[in-house]
Amino acid sequence: MPFLDIIVFPGLLFLLFLAFFCEWLDRKAVAKLQNRVGPKHTGPEGILQPFADFIKLLSNEDIIPAAVDRIMFSLGPILILTLSLMPLFLIPIAGSSALVWFEGDLIFIMFVMTLRIIITFLSAWSSTNRFSMIGGMRVILQMLAFEIPLTIAMTGPAISARSLSLSKIVQFQASEHLLLLAQPLGFVIVTICLLAELRMVPFDIPKAKTEIVKGWFVEFSGKKLALLRLTEDFELVLAASLMVSLYLGGPIGPWQTQSVLYFFTKLVICILILSNLRALFARFRIDQALKGAWKYLTPLALIQVILVELMPMVIP
């Protein structure tokens, strides 16, 4: 595996660019939906806005409050950033196989995502702020509720492709058909669960600005905040690219062609879907969100898996 691939394309630098681009796209789309302009004067149409935010935060003073648990507080943002960056290397971006891939990398992605949330909780807890503690508890609660339907729904594509590897799933879609056509229900469930995983409206409960300020974010400033914001962007990319790879065929284009451009276009569409949903709803209450996850999403995800199993028998 060439060094250049990891650092430049489709590795770190490309992902960084993608993350900033996605944040800009998301902000711009939401602003448009809210009848505003959004970032405008930072670069052409404000495209450099997330970059400027990032640089500014890096250059800001980094305050460590006296009361916090120093080790976890400093380590938290770095760990979370690493953990949200790692799964991105397993996503097939440029070709039908990813930079790194092995049988079972889907499970690995799920595992890392869960781990990330536990680290989030720990760093929230370590900042000993009442708001971040409540935020941290809500993060965990939300994970417990949404991880399960997400995992179950994600086995759908795996069963169809008879493989637990993302790259294999993409290759299956290249040879057969897009899984969105076969499993629209799964796509919907995954989208909702990913919204919750991303903590976006209507599931931005752990960082509800009007209830608990910024939830577990509240005590972080300067470089740590910069990293955390970058993490959020990576998570956005991760969520969108999971949707793309699992259901939309990743970099597969029509007539058996493969290009990063196809991947990119699909990614943009997915992000627009996510921002659209973000602008359309009010926030749920934590108990309502949990109830919804257990009562509707989990059974639906199960039904969807059963359907995936039964489908080939009914329609040969």
Added chain:
Amino acid sequence: MSTFRIPFGPQHPALKEPINFTFKVDGERVVSVKLRLGYVHRGIEKLAEDRTYTQNIHLVERVCGLCSQAHVICFSQAVEEILGVEIPARARYLRTIIAEMERIQNHYMWLGFTAHEMGFETLFMYTWRDREIALNMVETITGKRVNYGINTIGGLRRDLTAIAVNPVKRGLDQLEDRMKYYKKLCMTEPTILKRTVGVGILRPKDALRFGAVGPTLRASGIKRDIRFDDPYAAYEEASFNIITYDGCDVASRLLARCEEVFESIEIIRQMLDNLPKGKVRVRVPSQVPQGEAVSRVEAPRGENLHYLRADGTDKLARLKMRAPTLANLLPLCKMFENMNIADIPMIIAGIDPCIACAERMTFIDTENRSTNSWTGDELRKYSIGWYEER
């Protein structure tokens, strides 16, 4: 039962004004609430005693930027009553028009804030965009967007020019259209319903016992409106309905306010159509004879009461102002009982608090300082203890 305290304010994104609630919560459920005001206490009642009546108009207008018209009308009515002055009919009509415009822009603003509290940013942006129409109308008539500075004792300082009538009427049509849409949205959008229905219950009995006023009271099904019960300005000549809802929750308050906007628009239309001709101001002496008066006005948030005592000089002896938010704070504490943390902002928004109004004189504090400024260590000990006991 062991509990966890969270401070809410004084600086908090859900509150544009500083106030401090300290909630005792058990998990996510509110057990009790203590509140502390005094962050916006500017001693206006004392200041008023050092100023002349004309200067006081300026001061009273700044009790609150959002109910400025209501406060000024209330104050000048009290002075006019002691003076025995009858203001011209045109001035009465114009006062009504401006007061109703204030209500419209206030309710729009409130709808936006409520949406913001439930994390519905898009609705917030939309309502605030449409609120600019109302502000434009106010600006055409008075020359300012907030704190209109148009009232004085004995009438108005400026007249409505004929050229302003048509833009205002057009604006009213737009506002009515938009509010119809928002009302439909509030009644059908599932996430809004989830957050408002059954939240912050205030039974009619409690509402009366604790003295709620304005839309908060009317949403508990009680038909009380100063404009109707104790008409002032030109409300006797207007025909309108009192909106009541009997859901007793935030959803009812939401809808009651939406409907009130329609009534306000209707009142303004009637006023504009029947606007009498003539002067807008009578000259009044700068010295007010001895006497006292109680004046009541229905501000956007509810009943506004001023008590004025004059001692024959050009300065007043005592001015007491009771703004609606203060009356609604006790019912608010009642509403919090057994609610979820996530509902707190919604419930607070439900009474449309205007702390600047409530606080020009009052402070409530039932806690000692120590709970307010916990160190991290204390908190950690507390939280560890909390988990051990569970």
Added chain:
Amino acid sequence: MMKLKWRDKWLERKAIEITVQQSRRVFVTVSQDDFRKTMERLVKIKGFTQIATITGVDIGKEIEVIYHLKHKELVLSLRTRTSKKEPVIPTIVDLIPGSALYEREVHDLFGVTFIGNPDLSPLLLPEGWPDDVYPLRKKWTSEIIKHKLEGS
């Protein structure tokens, strides 16, 4: 006197003074001893169950406390006086719970003690406010208070 629905023989006998300002505003003055009884009668029999606010006024040697009671369109202001040296008035929180905040407001700003009010915590104004300063008494002008607080 105008014919009004609230008209009450008992009250007319007890009251020191009754003024009808206009058809919807009535001012009644009672002595400090009769105050509690009058209030009970007004609340329980006459239906003045809601209170708008309580106003305190410094009138030289005494402090006047005015209760603005509401009954439909009518505002009845019941007024009583208490000496400035030892300002004491029985509470009405048990009759009208909504008056709790207003009683404390008057307690804070004028130093009137409402006997029987369970929660008259002497906490008003900013933290660290001196005990004997009642900002709305005429003696305390803004300059004197500022001088006392800032000590320069």
Added chain:
Amino acid sequence: MGLISWARKKSPWALHFNTGSCNGCDIEVVAAFTPRFDLERFGIILQGSPRHADVLVATGPVVRQTKDRLVRIYEQMPNPKCVVAVGTCAISGAPFTGSYNIHGGIDKVIPVDIYVSGCPPKPEAIINGLIQAIKKYEKKQ
């Protein structure tokens, strides 16, 4: 330093604190973030936590009770920071001058960089104030 000062200029995040204003200024500050004026064009976002903010937008005269809070919030903000005093009250205490419970303008308590006058100032004026603040903020290194 070119990159950093460019980034600072392009992304000043604001924190709004009411030190005792009548509400008029607060409403206009919020209005400046809504569709008609939309401060996000300049990269300015309203933040909830002082730790995340660069520009403190303070409104109203400083009331005794809020003085300590104002100082605390100012100190919680990371460096470099700047303060915009919005409204006449925030500049001098305006109609409330002489009251026993106010200290006067914001600059009696914390250093102020930009003053926006008006009662209340229009959102356009507030936007201008923030832009001026950005220029000043750029020089603070």
